[in-house]
Amino acid sequence: xxxxxxxxxxxxxxxxxxxxxxxxLHRRFKQLSQDQLxxxxxxxxxxxxxxxxPIRGKIVHAFFDKRNLRQESDGxxxxxxxxxxxxxxxxxxxxxxxxxxxQLDRFRKEKLKFxxxxxxxxxxxxxxxxxxxxxVEELLSGNPHLEKESARSIADGAMMEAASxxxxxxxxxxxxxxxxFEDFLKMWQGIDIETKMHVRFLNVDTIAHCY
Amino acid sequence: MEVVWAVGQVGAAWxxxxxxxxxxxxxxxISLGISEAYMWVLVKTLEWATIRLQKGAKKPQPQxxxxxxxxxxxxxxxxxxxxxxxxxxxxxxxFSHIFYFxxxxxxxxxxxxxxxxFSSEExxxxxxxxxxxxxxxxxxxxxxxxxxxxxxxRYCFLLPLRFTLAAIxxxxxxxxxxxxxxxxxxxxxNYLSEVVHLxxxxxxxxxxxxxxxxxxxxxxPQKGGICVANHTSPIDAIILTNDGCYAMVGQVHxxxxxxxxxxxxxxxxxxxxxxSEIKDRHLVTKRLREHVADKSKLPILIFPxxxxxxxxxxxxxxxxxxxxxxxxxxVAIKYDPQFGDAFWNSSKYNIVSYLLRIMxxxxxxxxxxxxxxxxxxxxxxxxxxxxxxxxxxxxxxxLTELPWDGGLKRAKVKDTFKEEQxxxxxxxxxxxxxxx
Numbered sequence: 001x002x003x004x005x006x007x008x009x010x011x012x013x014x015x016x017x018x019x020x021x022x023x024x025l026h027r028r029f030k031q032l033s034q035d036q037l038x039x040x041x042x043x044x045x046x047x048x049x050x051x052x053x054p055i056r057g058k059i060v061h062a063f064f065d066k067r068n069l070r071q072e073s074d075g076x077x078x079x080x081x082x083x084x085x086x087x088x089x090x091x092x093x094x095x096x097x098x099x100x101x102x103q104l105d106r107f108r109k110e111k112l113k114f115x116x117x118x119x120x121x122x123x124x125x126x127x128x129x130x131x132x133x134x135x136v137e138e139l140l141s142g143n144p145h146l147e148k149e150s151a152r153s154i155a156d157g158a159m160m161e162a163a164s165x166x167x168x169x170x171x172x173x174x175x176x177x178x179x180x181f182e183d184f185l186k187m188w189q190g191i192d193i194e195t196k197m198h199v200r201f202l203n204v205d206t207i208a209h210c211y
Numbered sequence: 212m213e214v215v216w217a218v219g220q221v222g223a224a225w226x227x228x229x230x231x232x233x234x235x236x237x238x239x240x241i242s243l244g245i246s247e248a249y250m251w252v253l254v255k256t257l258e259w260a261t262i263r264l265q266k267g268a269k270k271p272q273p274q275x276x277x278x279x280x281x282x283x284x285x286x287x288x289x290x291x292x293x294x295x296x297x298x299x300x301x302x303x304x305x306f307s308h309i310f311y312f313x314x315x316x317x318x319x320x321x322x323x324x325x326x327x328x329f330s331s332e333e334x335x336x337x338x339x340x341x342x343x344x345x346x347x348x349x350x351x352x353x354x355x356x357x358x359x360x361x362x363x364x365r366y367c368f369l370l371p372l373r374f375t376l377a378a379i380x381x382x383x384x385x386x387x388x389x390x391x392x393x394x395x396x397x398x399x400x401n402y403l404s405e406v407v408h409l410x411x412x413x414x415x416x417x418x419x420x421x422x423x424x425x426x427x428x429x430x431x432p433q434k435g436g437i438c439v440a441n442h443t444s445p446i447d448a449i450i451l452t453n454d455g456c457y458a459m460v461g462q463v464h465x466x467x468x469x470x471x472x473x474x475x476x477x478x479x480x481x482x483x484x485x486x487s488e489i490k491d492r493h494l495v496t497k498r499l500r501e502h503v504a505d506k507s508k509l510p511i512l513i514f515p516x517x518x519x520x521x522x523x524x525x526x527x528x529x530x531x532x533x534x535x536x537x538x539x540x541x542v543a544i545k546y547d548p549q550f551g552d553a554f555w556n557s558s559k560y561n562i563v564s565y566l567l568r569i570m571x572x573x574x575x576x577x578x579x580x581x582x583x584x585x586x587x588x589x590x591x592x593x594x595x596x597x598x599x600x601x602x603x604x605x606x607x608x609x610l611t612e613l614p615w616d617g618g619l620k621r622a623k624v625k626d627t628f629k630e631e632q633x634x635x636x637x638x639x640x641x642x643x644x645x646x647x
Contacts (some may be wrong), residue, residue: 028321049319055309059316076537139308183562193310 026087029082038079039063054139058118063088067117074123109185111193116184128176129159162187229375230486237417238410253573256357257549263354274612325389365571369420374416384411384493385474394476396436404478405456421447425454432457432540435506437499439532440542441604442514442556443522445562446569447544450577458482458502458513462489478639480508482483503537510540515597521554522546524611528601530593538584541600543608547576580607 008198032046033039044050044060062068064077068091071082071099076102078082087146095107119127119135140151162179179187236243394400416423421433431454432438438457440447448459459481463472472483482502487495502508515528522545533539546553551572555565569575582603585597603613 025321032320041227042266044320047319050316052315053312053319055312056316059313059320089317092314106244118313135309139312 022086025086026082038081039085040079049112055135057134058121058138061121063189065117068122089153092113107173107194112185112188113181119179126180127184128178129155131158131178178180215405217270217520226375229372229379233376233412233417234379237413240409240413246417246420246422249420250574250576253550256361260354260357263351268545303347350430365573370571373418373420376414377570380411380418381471383414384408385471387411388478389573390475400478407478408452408456408475412449413480415449415451419449419569421446421450421453422574422576423450423453424578425581426578427581428454428631430583431455432510432542432581433538433584434509436502436540436584437503438533438540439515439528439534439600439604440512440544441522441525441608441610442516442519443544443546444519444553444565444569446553446575447514448512449577450544451512451542454579456509458509459482460511460513462486480509492531496531499535503535518555519555521556522548522610524613525601525605525608526613528597530597531588533593533597533600536587538586539596539600540584541582541604543580543604543610544580545578545580545608545610547578550574550576578608582607617619 017211026070029039032043032044041060041064041130044056046064050056050059061196063080063085066073066075066077069077069080069087080088091111093107095104097197099107116127117123121131121134133152137151140154232243232245257342384407387410388404391400391403391407394403438451440451447456451457456479458479459475461472461481461483463469463483463485472481475481476483480502482498484495484498499511513532516526517529517533520526537550551574552568553569553575555562560568585600585603587593591599603610604610
């Protein structure tokens with residue numbers, strides 16, 4: 001049957017998503033949810049392309065992370081509806097031509113915040129060494145020849161690098177607690193992430209679909 | 212009483228017209244030009260409709276990149292993984308890798324390459340068939356009138372006509388092949404069986420209002436060879452037998468299909484397997500090998516994808532067909548979706564509703580390319596050979612190649628395939644990043 005029109009979307013999305021793109025996303029949502037009103041984690045199992053992704057777990061987790069859903073409370077949601085789905089998708093909006101400095105800056109911060117949440121799995125606002133190691137291990141998972149030691153040393157090396165950027169030279173008995181969001185922003189200063197972290201829709205002039 | 216007489220007269224007149232104008236010429240292989248005229252009118256009407264629709268949609272569109280919708284609606288970055296990760300490379304490598312995988316993950320969630328292939332191709336413009344017209348808004352009175360006329364023409368005129376033709380075609384196939392089957396084996400029988408098969412195929416193609424363009428006829432499959440083609444619908448077989456005779460391979464069905472199978476196998480050595488036999492791969496290969504070894508037998512027709520794909524891509528070819536040996540004659544079939552969608556989504560529609568949709572479309576227009584024959588090289592195994600043939604077919608038909616298994620329509624990704632991919636990534640990471 002005909003999909004019902006989506007509810008009025010939040011102003012976050014008003015910028016770049018056209019009604020056709022929302023329609024497409026709605027159809028995709030219905031496909032994933034199997035015509036239910038909400039999606040649960042299990043629904044993401046039906047995407048073959050996603051099976052290969054080593055950080056699949058973290059990506060799916062990000063959809064249910066209440067911090068990303070802009071909800072006041074913390075923790076994980078059990079299920080999300082279409083509006084939540086659009087909220088998460090909005091983190092991957094491409095840049096618009098007519099954005100000014102302030103908008104661009106906010107844009108960038110949003111994307112980096114999303115990424116930060118992906119690392120910070122215990123939601124305490126800091127990326128600790130253990131959390132970092134988890135991410136690296138997940139990225140390298142699936143290769144039985146790679147020992148845990150290699151993964152660990154990669155993580156440790158990277159963490160030291162991060163610490164040196166953020167805190168400068170550390171004293172011999174100083175312990176670096178973890179990367180906060182401000183440090184995270186500092187690390188990515190000058191690097192153009194906006195063009196790497198987006199999904200751009202093509203201009204689809206379909207007036208009607210026949211199937 | 213008079214009413215019955217009148218109806219009888221009309222019925223008889225109708226049949227006479229159908230016979231005279233359609234069946235006899237098509238059985239003899241000549242064309243009266245009626246189909247060409249019909250197609251010309253159709254094309255003109257659709258062009259007009261498209262122009263009206265474009266005028267009607269007055270929204271100014273922002274300038275964004277365009278691409279045929281056959282391959283998806285998001286812009287995919289085709290940079291290979293290594294290049295893209297090294298571009299972002301800074302001292303800490305996993306941050307850059309995480310961008311890459313994040314984006315790939317989101318792309319997969321918005322639209323995955325596989326599921327897309329199991330739903331029909333979307334058209335850029337409307338072809339006046341409102342199978343489901345989600346976005347239809349009233350554009351103009353003229354367009355609506357034309358659409359209504361279109362519905363009436365299709366359902367009240369074309370459908371009964373096609374149904375009659377199909378019925379006649381199937382019946383003559385059954386009767387004809389049974390009759391030929393009574394003859395003793397020999398050259399006469401083979402010749403007559405070919406004649407009967409060709410005639411009935413032509414009638415059935417007319418029943419679908421099919422317009423088929425055959426290219427490179429000099430590469431047509433020869434006796435003792437194996438013909439492989441991409442699979443979009445059950446009609447594929449009729450499209451190919453319209454131009455040559457093949458020995459079909461398939462499972463024994465019940466009902467009408469079963470009757471046809473039993474009748475045709477009397478005249479021509481088609482290879483029908485019982486359901487239990489299909490499971491035994493060695494048995495299947497053995498029987499097919501015997502058939503191919505006999506050079507006087509007609510070429511076998513096989514669809515190695517194993518299931519219907521929506522004609523925008525070619526999925527993995529099952530290697531079984533390529534282990535038999537012999538010469539492979541690849542054939543690429545590409546339907547034009549403008550006039551009617553030939554794809555059979557077997558999980559969504561059953562065969563009857565599928566045939567109904569086909570018979571109420573405007574026409575089935577397709578291109579068939581016969582590719583030069585291929586033989587397996589010595590250092591190639593069956594899988595590599597299968598991929599080589601698949602590339603040739605995809606390139607000719609303008610289809611994309613996907614390494615996926617058509618079985619994914621119903622099942623999940625095999626673990627072995629998944630692990631392969633993960634290993635590739637890890638290997639590359641260690642090479643590039645462990646210095647970090």
